[in-house]
Amino acid sequence: MMRRWLYIFDEAFRTVRRHKGLTSISVIIMSLSLLMLAVFLLATDNVLRLVGQAQDEMKMYVYLDDSNSQDEIERLHGLILSQDEVSTVTFVSREEALADFRDQLGPDADMLSALRTNPLPNSFWVTPRNDYKNRDAMVKLAARIEEMKGVDEVRYGREFLDKFASILAGIYTVDVVVGFIVILSAVFIIANAVRLTVISRRKTIEILKLVGATNPFIVAPFIIEGAVQGGFAAILSLLLLRVITEISSNIISDITFFSLEKSLIFAATCVVIGAIGSFMALRRYLEMR
Amino acid sequence: MSEQEREDRSVIGVYHLMKTYREQNALDDVNFTVGNGEFVFLVGPSGAGKSTLLRMIYMDEYPTSGQVVVGSFVSTRMKRGDIPFLRRRVGIIFQDYKLLDDRNVYENIAIGMRIVGAAPYAIKHRVTWLLNEVGLYHKRLEMPETLSGGERQRVAIARALVNHPVILLADEPTGNLDPDSAEDILRLLFKINSGGTAVLMATHDHSFVQNFGQRIIHLRDGKVFEDRKTDFIGSLSDRLETVRRDRDRQRRIDREIKRQRASILSPTRDSE
Numbered sequence: 118m119m120r121r122w123l124y125i126f127d128e129a130f131r132t133v134r135r136h137k138g139l140t141s142i143s144v145i146i147m148s149l150s151l152l153m154l155a156v157f158l159l160a161t162d163n164v165l166r167l168v169g170q171a172q173d174e175m176k177m178y179v180y181l182d183d184s185n186s187q188d189e190i191e192r193l194h195g196l197i198l199s200q201d202e203v204s205t206v207t208f209v210s211r212e213e214a215l216a217d218f219r220d221q222l223g224p225d226a227d228m229l230s231a232l233r234t235n236p237l238p239n240s241f242w243v244t245p246r247n248d249y250k251n252r253d254a255m256v257k258l259a260a261r262i263e264e265m266k267g268v269d270e271v272r273y274g275r276e277f278l279d280k281f282a283s284i285l286a287g288i289y290t291v292d293v294v295v296g297f298i299v300i301l302s303a304v305f306i307i308a309n310a311v312r313l314t315v316i317s318r319r320k321t322i323e324i325l326k327l328v329g330a331t332n333p334f335i336v337a338p339f340i341i342e343g344a345v346q347g348g349f350a351a352i353l354s355l356l357l358l359r360v361i362t363e364i365s366s367n368i369i370s371d372i373t374f375f376s377l378e379k380s381l382i383f384a385a386t387c388v389v390i391g392a393i394g395s396f397m398a399l400r401r402y403l404e405m406r
Numbered sequence: 407m408s409e410q411e412r413e414d415r416s417v418i419g420v421y422h423l424m425k426t427y428r429e430q431n432a433l434d435d436v437n438f439t440v441g442n443g444e445f446v447f448l449v450g451p452s453g454a455g456k457s458t459l460l461r462m463i464y465m466d467e468y469p470t471s472g473q474v475v476v477g478s479f480v481s482t483r484m485k486r487g488d489i490p491f492l493r494r495r496v497g498i499i500f501q502d503y504k505l506l507d508d509r510n511v512y513e514n515i516a517i518g519m520r521i522v523g524a525a526p527y528a529i530k531h532r533v534t535w536l537l538n539e540v541g542l543y544h545k546r547l548e549m550p551e552t553l554s555g556g557e558r559q560r561v562a563i564a565r566a567l568v569n570h571p572v573i574l575l576a577d578e579p580t581g582n583l584d585p586d587s588a589e590d591i592l593r594l595l596f597k598i599n600s601g602g603t604a605v606l607m608a609t610h611d612h613s614f615v616q617n618f619g620q621r622i623i624h625l626r627d628g629k630v631f632e633d634r635k636t637d638f639i640g641s642l643s644d645r646l647e648t649v650r651r652d653r654d655r656q657r658r659i660d661r662e663i664k665r666q667r668a669s670i671l672s673p674t675r676d677s678e
Contacts, residue, residue: 120523120525120526121523124520124521124523131508131509132508135508136508320504320506321506321508323504324504324505324506324517325517325521326489326490326493327464327493327498327504328493328494328517328518328521328565328569329490329491329492329493329494329518329521329522329569330490330521331487331490331521332490334521
């Protein structure tokens with residue numbers, strides 16, 4: 118058994134060594150089409166990350182009536198915290214709010230000295246749980262809090278959320294359509310690159326059949342070769358992408374490369390695509406007896 | 407050997423074989439058997455169906471009707487998975503050698519054993535023996551493209567024999583070779599045959615093979631036109647000597663014709 122595997126690997130690497138030119142051409146073709154795919158995936162990855170960040174920052178400001186006593190504020194704090202959607206509630210007193218405001222104004226803070234009284238109300242900063250950081254849940258939660266006694270107003274940037282949701286839907290649609298096209302064309306190009314190497318070795322296949330090789334024995338080296346090509350192409354395309362992100366990070370500051378885990382998944386997928394492509398290309402020649 | 411005996415001990419049986427391509431009969435009711443250890447020439451002009459017949463025997467194609475039996479393999483009962491195992495019992499050589507040009511002579515011969523998963527020492531033993539048998543041990547590390555035609559064909563023969571086939575099929579094995587190499591190959595095939603392996607060799611060169619005292623099946627227009635044993639008593643070298651004499655005579659005749667033609671074309675020299 119061991120011996121057969123040795124033979125199979127030996128065959129696979131012999132052909133890679135022997136047909137260096139053709140192998141490297143097909144690896145380059147594959148890696149360019151994979152680069153296209155990788156660029157797309159990286160863009161998607163970054164958009165999703167940005168969306169995630171934006172969602173993380175989703176907060177709700179609950180402004181309270183000035184008439185509330187300390188006890189009532191504590192009761193409201195407990196009540197809001199007991200809502201299913203709510204993760205944390207932070208009390209910001211009117212004095213703290215004014216100090217924050219002063220900090221934000223910076224050099225223009227002098228203007229505030231014109232005020233006799235503090236115009237800012239007490240408030241809660243409410244952070245929803247991650248599952249509820251979306252428009253619909255926010256709207257419902259806000260409505261419920263607004264009903265509560267002692268609450269003056271709830272602000273959460275409703276107009277922004279509406280826009281955000283529709284932009285997100287647009288991005289997802291475009292992403293799915295572009296992704297479909299990119300993946301399809303990558304697979305098509307790879308399958309053809311692999312077919313090229315298989316066609317160049319029709320004679321080998323014919324001879325192996327003549328001397329009585331069974332199909333698995335003929336196929337296995339080609340599949341390994343396809344997998345190796347896929348792997349090399351993946352590595353090459355990731356390196357290229359790395360270079361591209363380094364260069365473009367000067368222009369688009371907020372771009373991050375794939376995590377190691379995602380890179381490995383990408384490479385593994387390419388290995389599988391290479392192997393399958395090889396097998397598909399071979400099937401035609403195995404039909405002949 | 408009587409007809410009945412041959413039937414009983416045949417390695418190949420061809421019965422009422424028909425092969426039709428686009429309503430053209432390539433083979434038309436062909437019947438014969440090849441006995442164990444027999445040497446048979448299959449002759450006929452090109453297009454007579456020799457290659458088609460051989461392809462039916464190594465089952466690259468199936469008959470339109472009729473049956474081919476090779477050892478325990480029967481064409482009408484073959485599954486696709488059986489074919490590799492048939493090929494291991496049948497050695498095949500071609501006019502164009504069909505060697506793998508990405509590996510050396512040794513590996514070209516060894517491939518037949520590697521694909522059956524033979525043990526390394528067994529491979530080494532068998533391949534070394536065959537290399538000596540075909541006289542190419544000193545060229546075992548050369549690549550096929552550096553070899554002459556005759557040498558390549560000998561590599562192909564060694565590869566065909568590597569799994570101890572019961573029969574060696576040869577499709578115009580001398581077609582691309584000069585007369586001397588052709589003779590060497592034929593001599594090698596006789597030697598292999600004397601070791602007990604049946605040989606079925608297809609060739610269009612009738613005059614080349616009729617002096618060896620072997621059985622000749624003459625194919626014409628897809629039919630067996632004649633199936634006879636040529637009578638020649640004597641040793642192999644006698645037979646080859648006859649071939650050589652014939653060839654030399656032919657060369658003399660050719661030379662004479664050429665000379666006469668030249669003299670016709672240049673009358674000045676003629677007048678001298």
